[in-house]
Amino acid sequence: MLTTFMRRADGTARTIESAADLAAEWADPGAVVWIDMEDPTQEEVRAVDAVIDLDDEAWDDCLRGLQRPRIDEYENYLFLVVYGLLDPEQGADGQPRKLAAFCGDRFLLTVHHEALPSIDRLRARCQQHAAHVLGFGVDHLLYNILDAMADNYLSVSEAYEGQLEKLEDRSLQLAADESVLRELADLRRRLLELRRIATAQLDVIEPISEGEYDYISEALGRRFAHVRDHLLKVVEHVDSLRELGGGVRDNYHAALAVRTNAVIRTLTVFASVLLPLSLIAGIYGMNLPVWPSSAQRWSFWAVIGVMAAVAAGLLWSFRRKRWV
Numbered sequence: 001m002l003t004t005f006m007r008r009a010d011g012t013a014r015t016i017e018s019a020a021d022l023a024a025e026w027a028d029p030g031a032v033v034w035i036d037m038e039d040p041t042q043e044e045v046r047a048v049d050a051v052i053d054l055d056d057e058a059w060d061d062c063l064r065g066l067q068r069p070r071i072d073e074y075e076n077y078l079f080l081v082v083y084g085l086l087d088p089e090q091g092a093d094g095q096p097r098k099l100a101a102f103c104g105d106r107f108l109l110t111v112h113h114e115a116l117p118s119i120d121r122l123r124a125r126c127q128q129h130a131a132h133v134l135g136f137g138v139d140h141l142l143y144n145i146l147d148a149m150a151d152n153y154l155s156v157s158e159a160y161e162g163q164l165e166k167l168e169d170r171s172l173q174l175a176a177d178e179s180v181l182r183e184l185a186d187l188r189r190r191l192l193e194l195r196r197i198a199t200a201q202l203d204v205i206e207p208i209s210e211g212e213y214d215y216i217s218e219a220l221g222r223r224f225a226h227v228r229d230h231l232l233k234v235v236e237h238v239d240s241l242r243e244l245g246g247g248v249r250d251n252y253h254a255a256l257a258v259r260t261n262a263v264i265r266t267l268t269v270f271a272s273v274l275l276p277l278s279l280i281a282g283i284y285g286m287n288l289p290v291w292p293s294s295a296q297r298w299s300f301w302a303v304i305g306v307m308a309a310v311a312a313g314l315l316w317s318f319r320r321k322r323w324v
Contacts, residue, residue: 002044005126007032007134015130019047026051032134033107034126034141036119040111052109054102055079062100062111069200071207077104078215080142082204083197084116084149085156096197099149101142103215108138110145118148139216143223146205150230153198157237160194163187164244171251180252188245195238202231269315276310 004016009030016022025031035052037044040063049059058079061067072079080103083096097116102109110119122144126133133141164187170180208216209224216224 001038002040002048003036003038003123005034005130005134007131011131011135013130013134015127019044019051022048023051031106032138034134034138035107035109036123037109037111038115038119039113048109052102052104052107054109058100058102066096066098069197069204071204071213073213077102077107078213080204082146082149082201084118085152085194085197086117096193099145101145103138103142105215106138108141116149117152118145121148137217137220139220142216143220143227146224147227147230150201150205150227150234153194153201153234154230154237157191157194157234157241160187160191161237161241164241164248168244168248168251171248171255173255181249184245184248184252188242191238191242191245195235195242198231198234198238202228202235205231276307276314 002017002019004022005013006016006022006025007013008025008028014025016025022033022035026033035048037048040048045059045063054077055074058072058074061079061081067081069082070080078101080101082099082101084099085096097114098112099116099119100111112119122133122141163183167180167184167187205224205228207213209221209228211218211221
């Protein structure tokens with residue numbers, strides 16, 4: 001899907017829906033253009049490339065595979081590869097979604113194969129106020145996208161924190177089962193992925209915030225420092241959550257040890273009660289001519305009574321010691 005927003009030199013705006021119209025409007029040297037391509041077709045790629053001559057290798061990188069976040073400077077534009085995340089509370093799988101961007105002096109081209117919240121929000125703003133939004137320049141558009149991504153990273157990490165707190169509550173329960181460990185392992189994997197992406201994204205934002213590129217204004221470069229700070233906060237938050245995850249695992253193992261000890265204590269009590277009863281039954285079953293003789297009718301009930309008395313005495317003793 002190809003969506004293009006253009007602001008002409010006279011301040012008017014237009015939404016372009018065809019490559020032919022894009023080529024015609026591109027002839028205006030004062031026009032500012034944002035082209036968004038979501039899951040583009042080969043025809044759309046060729047049409048855009050015919051208007052804006054872009055490097056073939058950069059095209060290949062943005063259309064294929066998952067590259068590490070990076071920023072490259074070409075003669076007439078910057079090329080960036082960054083990643084967005086969806087909030088897991090919305091049912092997302094936590095997998096990063098790639099966004100490639102070409103940023104020139106008067107155009108921004110974004111290419112992605114899946115929907116991204118940062119792009120969707122900016123597109124909605126442009127549909128209502130394209131002239132105003134594009135009036136700040138294409139570098140400001142890029143800033144809005146990357147800033148929204150960083151904010152969403154923080155939202156994702158906070159959602160993970162909520163999941164981890166629920167796991168912590170479950171891990172403290174004696175009835176906690178192995179599903180706690182499975183869910184914890186999956187959450188720790190997603191936290192590691194978030195940290196890896198946020199750290200790599202920092203390498204993209206850092207040179208922009210330091211004003212190393214001509215296509216980003218110096219004033220806006222200072223605003224990119226806030227994006228960098230947000231990413232640093234995400235990394236620190238993820239590190240603290242990973243430590244908390246270790247505590248959840250320890251809680252589970254502690255609860256497991258308590259359950260195991262309770263089972264062993266119960267078995268020990270039963271064994272302690274049955275052992276003297278087995279001893280009495282074994283001695284009585286030897287059929288020796290001693291009391292109580294098996295020839296006596298009351299002998300069986302006498303032995304049963306002794307066994308019951310021994311069992312009751314042991315249970316009373318265990319209860320006094322709070323073993324049962």
